[in-house]
Amino acid sequence: MSDEASSPAGSEPVSIPLAADAPESMSFEDAVRSLRADREKLTAPAERARPAADSAEPATADANELAEEADDAAPLEEEPSEEVEPEATDPEEEALPPIEAPRSWTKDEKELFKTWPREAQESIARVASTREAEFRRSQNEVATKEKALADRLQAAEQAKQQYEASVQDNLQALEREQRREFPDIKTWDDVKAMQASDPLRYQAWDLHQKELALVSKQAAEVKESQEREFTSKWNEHVQKENELAAENIPELRDPEKGPALVKRAAQRLVEIGFKQDELQHLADGKASISIYDHRLQRLIHSDLKLADIERAKAAAVRKPVPQVQRPGAARPASAGSAQQIQALERQLATATGSQAIKISAQIHALERKAVSRR
Numbered sequence: 001m002s003d004e005a006s007s008p009a010g011s012e013p014v015s016i017p018l019a020a021d022a023p024e025s026m027s028f029e030d031a032v033r034s035l036r037a038d039r040e041k042l043t044a045p046a047e048r049a050r051p052a053a054d055s056a057e058p059a060t061a062d063a064n065e066l067a068e069e070a071d072d073a074a075p076l077e078e079e080p081s082e083e084v085e086p087e088a089t090d091p092e093e094e095a096l097p098p099i100e101a102p103r104s105w106t107k108d109e110k111e112l113f114k115t116w117p118r119e120a121q122e123s124i125a126r127v128a129s130t131r132e133a134e135f136r137r138s139q140n141e142v143a144t145k146e147k148a149l150a151d152r153l154q155a156a157e158q159a160k161q162q163y164e165a166s167v168q169d170n171l172q173a174l175e176r177e178q179r180r181e182f183p184d185i186k187t188w189d190d191v192k193a194m195q196a197s198d199p200l201r202y203q204a205w206d207l208h209q210k211e212l213a214l215v216s217k218q219a220a221e222v223k224e225s226q227e228r229e230f231t232s233k234w235n236e237h238v239q240k241e242n243e244l245a246a247e248n249i250p251e252l253r254d255p256e257k258g259p260a261l262v263k264r265a266a267q268r269l270v271e272i273g274f275k276q277d278e279l280q281h282l283a284d285g286k287a288s289i290s291i292y293d294h295r296l297q298r299l300i301h302s303d304l305k306l307a308d309i310e311r312a313k314a315a316a317v318r319k320p321v322p323q324v325q326r327p328g329a330a331r332p333a334s335a336g337s338a339q340q341i342q343a344l345e346r347q348l349a350t351a352t353g354s355q356a357i358k359i360s361a362q363i364h365a366l367e368r369k370a371v372s373r374r
Contacts, residue, residue, distance in 0.1 A: 102128035164222045171219045174212045182210070234285040236346050309360045313348055337370045 099121040101113035113121065182205055185191060196203040242252070251257040269279060273295045281287035289296060341363055348359045 066175045099125050101125075102132070104128075104132075164226070167215065167218045167222050171212075171217070174215055178208065178212065181205075230285070237285075269295075305357075309357055311358070312360050312363070336368045340365050341370075 098114070098117070099118065102112040102125070105113065113124070116124075185194060185205060191202070191205070194205065246252040249261075251261050266279065270276065278287065282289065344359050344366070346364050348356060348363065351359050
């Protein structure tokens with residue numbers, strides 16, 4: 001059975017075969033729907049079914065288009081899938097040397113850096129290299145500026161020393177000239193007499209006095225500046241030495257024991273021969289003391305004796321205990337001395353100051369006595 005579908009003007013009718021159970025007459029839309037139903041039955045087993053066309057297709061659809069749709073409805077054979085081969089590594093990239101991580105990174109960060117792509121490594125290494133170069137440049141600039149500043153300070157210090165020395169030299173030269181040229185001018189009356197009798201000499205003397213006054217003022221300023229500088233450096237020296245002393249003498253840091261200890265030390269220095277004004281000058285840095293000073297030698301000798309006592313105390317603890325005597329056996333003559341020494345050693349372990357010195361002397365006396373009996 002067949003039906004004719006209307007075609008556009010100027011074209012011949014096209015005969016389209018219909019199903020056997022199709023009615024004798026049907027409209028063009030019914031024929032399209034019937035044909036679409038047959039096509040869906042044919043394409044059901046296929047994996048890729050094409051969606052049905054819109055039911056509202058134009059009535060002027062070409063018959064060739066319907067035939068092409070019928071051909072497309074046939075099952076499509078699946079193309080064999082191709083296995084994706086892994087990308088081949090560029091031999092040139094493998095031959096490149098490894099990129100080192102920035103030196104400032106930690107060990108873990110450097111290990112993680114090795115796992116990153118080469119492009120990322122190159123970018124990070126380039127940025128790090130730029131920063132390191134900038135940092136080194138800044139360091140060099142700072143070092144150059146510090147050296148230039150140190151050179152200027154050294155030059156200024158040398159100029160200052162030369163100026164101070166020249167001021168002193170000028171002052172001494174003017175004083176010598178004063179004594180040579182005007183030895184007779186000693187009082188104000190001598191000046192008046194010189195003015196009346198020799199005005200030219202008086203003018204020379206007056207000019208010399210003005211120059212002498214100017215240089216004397218400069219010398220006074222130099223001396224005052226030197227004193228300020230010395231005081232500043234001396235205070236720094238005292239603070240530094242006090243800190244070092246406090247490391248070995250913890251009592252100096254105590255707000256109560258520290259001042260008391262300093263007071264006792266000053267009293268002891270007076271006892272061994274130092275005077276109060278002498279101690280004050282030493283404390284201000286205005287005086288010095290020779291290592292051969294007899295009072296300093298006394299202090300050194302006292303420290304040596306104290307060191308001997310400390311060593312004797314440590315050695316006494318390590319002395320072996322005498323052997324136990326059996327009952328009825330005769331005791332050696334030194335047994336009593338050994339017991340006394342042991343008792344004194346126990347006392348020495350907790351003694352301090354003069355008591356420790358006294359106990360140590362008793363121990364030495366007993367030991368010498370025991371040796372002489374052998």
